[in-house]
Amino acid sequence: MSNKLDPRIKRTLHVISDALISLMEEKGFDHITVRDITSRAEINRATFYLHYQDKYDLLDKFVDEMIHEFTAAFQLPPGFEINDFIKDSDTPPDSFIRQFEHIADHAKFYKVMLGANGLPGFSRRMEHVIRESLYHRTLIAQPHDNQVLMPRELVVRYVTSAHLGLIMYWLENNMPYTPIYMATQLIRLHVLGPTHLMKSNT
Known part of the structure; x- marks a missing residue:
């Protein structure tokens, strides 16, 4: 609004x-x-x-508004460089924190929309926002496709699924962790990968 x-x-x-x-x-x-x-x-x-005009107009406008805010929360600042994104594996980027804070502020909306009585296709719209943003970040990290170790689209699809999966887990379990905690775990998955994180520290 x-x-x-x-x-x-x-x-x-x-x-x-x-x-x-x-x-x-x-x-x-x-x-x-x-x-x-x-x-x-x-x-x-x-x-x-x-x-x-009717209930469909209400739903369309409300969903468009939330998707706009979700996108804005994840938006990169002007002059962004990859070093601003990944400082270390325990320091999440501000955009990750903002996105979880936005979802927390509108938790009921996202829980309903992603749940059994939600809007078909809504998760795909969220996925599209995440995928486009992450794709842009990979271009900043490495603009040349011949310099990456695997097809860029495979990397982007993998991290997009992980990103949305964490959001859905968080909502399904009534947000047991803070936005900063969730953003930190997400950047750790990005930097370290799931296999490394399963290793014991002892």
Whole structure:
């Protein structure tokens, strides 16, 4: 939601989106009506139709907004260099931390959207955002395909799956760790790899 919106309108849009997610969690999007949403949000139908054409318009706008914020959280700063990304295996990049913080701030949305009553294809949209960003980072690390040890796309697909997998695990288990902890484990997987991390320190 735009920060330029009147605070009262922002509150209205917030209660509408909260009502949508709550209802989706209970019975799935297909079984929800506009009347259900307005009743749960405690607003009249005229107020709903001031902002949305129907429940599909609401869902599309809400999902687009969250994907935009998810993308922005993962965005690289201007003048980014690979040394800014990987300082060491225990220092996660700010973009990793921001992304987990964003998900924590909107945990119910992501849990519902990625769950059984969520939106088909939503995980693919998240995957696309992650994959595009990681692909860009590999180009910064090594722009020449003939200098990499394996096809770039295989590397990007592997780390994308790991990245999204950690996010989904975290949500499925009610976020038992902090965003910084999760971002740190993610960068350790990037730098050290799963086989190395399974080795005993003793």
